[in-house]
Each structure stands twice: as structure tokens, then as C-alpha cells.
Amino acid sequence: MSIKQFEKLALIGLGLLGSSISLAARKSNCVRMISGADHNTTTRATALSLGLVDTVHEHPADAVEDADLVILCVPVGCFRSVAKSISSRLKVGAIVSDVGSVKSSVVMDVMPQLPEGIHFVPAHPIAGTERSGPESGFAALFDGKWCILTPTDATESAAVASVTAFWQLLGSNVQVMSAAHHDLVLAITSHLPHLIAYNIVTTADHLERISNAEVIKYSAGGFRDFTRIAASDPTMWRDIFLKNKEAVLEMLGRFTEDLTDLQRAIRYGDGDRMFQIFNKSRKIRQGIIAAGQDADVADFGRSSHQS
Amino acid sequence: MSIKQFEKLALIGLGLLGSSISLAARKSNCVRMISGADHNTTTRATALSLGLVDTVHEHPADAVEDADLVILCVPVGCFRSVAKSISSRLKVGAIVSDVGSVKSSVVMDVMPQLPEGIHFVPAHPIAGTERSGPESGFAALFDGKWCILTPTDATESAAVASVTAFWQLLGSNVQVMSAAHHDLVLAITSHLPHLIAYNIVTTADHLERISNAEVIKYSAGGFRDFTRIAASDPTMWRDIFLKNKEAVLEMLGRFTEDLTDLQRAIRYGDGDRMFQIFNKSRKIRQGIIAAGQDADVADFGRSSHQS
Incomplete structure (x- = not known):
């Protein structure tokens, strides 16, 4: 043996x-x-x-x-x-x-x-x-x-x-x-993304003038990518949010502040501010590819040209 | 000819x-x-x-x-x-x-x-x-x-x-x-998802206690999926938000209301409310797969077992 x-x-x-x-x-x-x-x-x-x-x-x-x-x-x-x-x-x-x-x-x-x-x-x-x-x-x-x-x-x-x-x-x-640092890191890299994904699906479901069938039909424009993680096990995720409450609420507070900043830029037509924020976001994506945590393939369209 | x-x-x-x-x-x-x-x-x-x-x-x-x-x-x-x-x-x-x-x-x-x-x-x-x-x-x-x-x-x-x-x-x-209906549909299926993706990357970038290297390292927990669309062309997206301002602001307002509802559920430990919301989100995902707008593959882990 x-x-x-x-x-x-x-x-x-x-x-x-x-x-x-x-x-x-x-x-x-x-x-x-x-x-x-x-x-x-x-x-x-x-x-x-x-x-x-x-x-x-x-x-x-x-x-x-x-x-x-x-x-x-x-x-x-x-x-x-x-x-x-x-x-x-x-x-x-x-x-x-x-x-x-x-x-x-x-x-x-x-x-x-x-x-x-x-x-x-x-x-x-x-x-x-x-x-x-x-x-x-x-x-x-x-x-x-x-x-x-x-x-x-x-x-x-x-x-x-x-x-x-x-x-x-x-x-x-x-x-x-440490457990405390883990909970903070995961709150931003996993828990907040899941919460937001669940939330945007909920918002789409609440719309009166757009049917779920239409949302589904045109989901290839970005929405689809969110529904993937919003399909995760509801019991597991309920427990995560209950158990990592403080860290999730902190990240959620920061997220909302940043979103309000973007909302103001849209309302007042501040294109320069938007460009600055969007341009910076590209860099983290490049870091993820460089760190081998995702493939550098144009997966967004999930088209048949690469497999 | x-x-x-x-x-x-x-x-x-x-x-x-x-x-x-x-x-x-x-x-x-x-x-x-x-x-x-x-x-x-x-x-x-x-x-x-x-x-x-x-x-x-x-x-x-x-x-x-x-x-x-x-x-x-x-x-x-x-x-x-x-x-x-x-x-x-x-x-x-x-x-x-x-x-x-x-x-x-x-x-x-x-x-x-x-x-x-x-x-x-x-x-x-x-x-x-x-x-x-x-x-x-x-x-x-x-x-x-x-x-x-x-x-x-x-x-x-x-x-x-x-x-x-x-x-x-x-x-x-x-x-x-109609152009008006298009703009409303795309505001939820494409414009809001991109805005949120850009925003969460921004929030991660602002954290003092977590480095970008750590965010990148542990991005497989969900964050990675958001950075993909946050890598889109910044000029193109600035123009979209400037040009579809009303519809985007409406969707953003609804999204924030729903997110506040979830935030309250987390703060007050309302697990039933969370479960109800998360469970419903699964159904839209199933609809997307049924409509042929995404493959029913477990792509989240982007693991090597399927190709």
C-alpha cells in the first residue's frame, strides 16, 4: 500500500x-x-x-x-x-x-x-x-x-x-x-461583485417599460456577464453577507460614493472626469492578465472565432 | 462580375x-x-x-x-x-x-x-x-x-x-x-453594466489597506469578470454616457434604490430578504441560457476542464 x-x-x-x-x-x-x-x-x-x-x-x-x-x-x-x-x-x-x-x-x-x-x-x-x-x-x-x-x-x-x-x-x-485581512480583500474581490451582480439583475427585473425577454435578448451588451455570477447559490451568498457584514458594508459605502461621483459627472456632462476614471480602469485589467489570473482573449462577445 | x-x-x-x-x-x-x-x-x-x-x-x-x-x-x-x-x-x-x-x-x-x-x-x-x-x-x-x-x-x-x-x-x-426604446433597453443591458464595472475597479483602486496587486491576485472570486468590460474604450464610453444621459440616470437611480434595499438587509441581518432577491436573480440567468445568448458552461472559474 x-x-x-x-x-x-x-x-x-x-x-x-x-x-x-x-x-x-x-x-x-x-x-x-x-x-x-x-x-x-x-x-x-x-x-x-x-x-x-x-x-x-x-x-x-x-x-x-x-x-x-x-x-x-x-x-x-x-x-x-x-x-x-x-x-x-x-x-x-x-x-x-x-x-x-x-x-x-x-x-x-x-x-x-x-x-x-x-x-x-x-x-x-x-x-x-x-x-x-x-x-x-x-x-x-x-x-x-x-x-x-x-x-x-x-x-x-x-x-x-x-x-x-x-x-x-x-x-x-x-x-x-490573517482572517481580518482575508475578509477585507474578499469583500472587494468577490463579495461586492456578487452583491452588485445580484442587484443589477433585480433592477432589470423591476422595470415596467422593458420586459425580461428584451433584457435577455440584448444581454450580450454587458448585462450577460453579470448574470453569470448572479446565478450563484443564494443560501451560500446570504450567509456570506450576514457573516462578513462590516467589511461588505465598508466596501459598499465606498462603491456608492464613487458611483455618486460618476453620476454627477454624467448629470453635469463632465466628459473629462469620466474619461480619466475609465482610462485608469484599463490598467487594473492589464495587471490581471499579466498576473495570469485571466486569459487575454476577447471573451466578451464569446464568439466562435476563438476556442 | x-x-x-x-x-x-x-x-x-x-x-x-x-x-x-x-x-x-x-x-x-x-x-x-x-x-x-x-x-x-x-x-x-x-x-x-x-x-x-x-x-x-x-x-x-x-x-x-x-x-x-x-x-x-x-x-x-x-x-x-x-x-x-x-x-x-x-x-x-x-x-x-x-x-x-x-x-x-x-x-x-x-x-x-x-x-x-x-x-x-x-x-x-x-x-x-x-x-x-x-x-x-x-x-x-x-x-x-x-x-x-x-x-x-x-x-x-x-x-x-x-x-x-x-x-x-x-x-x-x-x-x-424606436430610437427612444433602444436607448432605454441598452441603458440597462449595456450602459449601466459598463458604468458599474468601471466604478468597482475605481473603488478597488482607492483602497488604502489593500494593494492593487492583492486585488489582482484574488480577482478570480468575481472581480475579474467586471474588469473585462471595464477595459473597453474610454472615449467611446464617455460619449455613450454623455449622449444617453437621461436613460442612464434613470437606470442608475433605480439601481441605487435597489442597492440601498440590499444594504439595509445586510445591516439589519435580514437573511430572508437577501435569499428572496438572490434566488430570483437565478431565473433571469436561466432565461439567457434558454434564449441562446450565452453558453451554459461554468465559465466563472475559466478552468481548463472545458474548452
């Missing part, structure tokens, strides 16, 4: 992230067995039939038995109760981690529930699609993506190293930072 | 749209010769060397001589002066059209400049990429995209039919509507 990084991995929640971790872990051959838990009967049956898990359980506590690594892949609003329910069943020396998009609240919700001898390494893989459910997962989801770890002062460095190695085996680049 | 739809096509402006029209027209073999005008010396040389035009001119007036179809492909802010400069050189019976993203202002800017015997058929192909310049054009840009025509009461139906046939030969679907 080959040596595995972990004998048993327990995945709590078998949606897009849980299923993708399973497929990536199997592909990298770094765990011997995978147990899974999900409250949804259909999800459990699907996960088992797809071979995502060796054993599947309704209750998280039954899945974590003997597990060396437990990863919480449920919406962050469920973390406190899940952590509480598994705490007495965790193996001594086990590592508990997660994939939550908010980290300060996760530390507060999970840490106090865990007994002595359990290592807690909060993690956030910056990867996802607008799809949900166990059939939406794929092994390459984490390839070349960043995974942020936010260990606390109490986290042992060996546990951090172990979780780092795990995510690297899954294809990710790993970065360590 | 085969029969062509037009003997001579004149393209005023040889950027992304002008160059793509040239390539698509050549591919469909519907014009005998193409003349082009651009104020930029390098653009003129590039257009000529790429074979986009048979003759190239600094002044629009020189390009329109003997042309059966003249298409204005410059930013809408230049329309009035360009129309004025070409009016005395237009062939009797020529059709003047355009690709402007705003239509009410274009009618007001162009119509009064044109002499008797010239047919004016305002057009807007809903197609584009975030790239600019003559080397960014490609023949397939208009394939399966909508082109909206906004003829006035004075426009002869034969001229509308002729421009309709031209865009269909280029691969587009054609829809006729």
Missing part, C-alpha cells in the same frame, strides 16, 4: 466544493478513503453513485469518525452548529478545516466548539462556478487557483504545513494571511 | 467595429470595394496593410465619394461633425448608417446635416469585445448577434430593407424599434 497524506478525509457538505475536493483528492491519490455527509437525501445518493465518497452519512458526526482531515463544505451560516455536532466524535490529533468564503466569523463560530487536541486550519479556496450540487464538481476546479489559509495564533505550524501540502496536491497555490 | 449588394462601402472609423465590418463584408462578398477613413495615421496604415480597405483617407469626406453605403464607426460624440463634413460629398441616393450605441442623440446629430436624397438608417450591432483598434477586428464578430435598426418616420422602407439585408449577410439577426 502506498503512503497517503491522509488515511481518511471527511467532507461535510457534498455540493460543488465538496465534490470537487473529492475528485481532486482522488486524482492526486493523497487520501485512502473519503467519507461524506449531507443533509439532503438526493445529494447523498448522487455522491455515492458518482463514487465521490466511500461512505455517506446524514449526520456530520457519523462522517468524522476516525478522519484525519475534516473539511466543512457547507454554507458558513451552518458552521457553528456543525462544529458543535462533530466535536465529541473527532479523532484526537485530527485537523478541521473548511472552504468558507468568510474567515473571521468562521474562527469565532468553529474554534470554541473544538476540544483540546484538535487542529483548526481555516481555509478558503478562491475557486468556484455558478453551479451547485454534487454533479457540478470537477477535479480541475482548483488548478492554478489561490487557496488562502488563515491560521490563528493558536494553530500549530505542522497542521498549517499539512493543509498547505494538501491544497498544493489539489493544484492550488497557497497563501497565508 | 458577380452582382454585389453595394458597389462601394465607406467605413468612417477603422477601430474594432469598422475593421470587423470590413472583414465580415469581404467574407460575405457583398461589396465590390471598401474605402475607409480614420484620423489616426497609424490606424490608416494598419488598415491598409491588413487589406481592410482598398483606399484609405484622413478626411471622411474623401472616403464617402461614390459610396452607396456609408457607416459611421467613430465614437458617437463625433457624429455631428463627421455628418456635417461628409454631407456635401455624399452620392445622391446613398445610405448613411452607423454603429452607435445610442440612437436618439444620433438621429438628432446626423439627420439635420444630411441633404435631400440621402437615406439615413441608424443601426446598432450589439457586438463587441473589450479590445480596440484595427487589428482587433474579426469577421465572426456579428455571427448570431442582434443588430437593432431605429429608422425614423422619414426613413424609406427600401433603405431599411437594404441595411437589414446587409447585416443579415454579416451574420446578424435584425430587429427594428
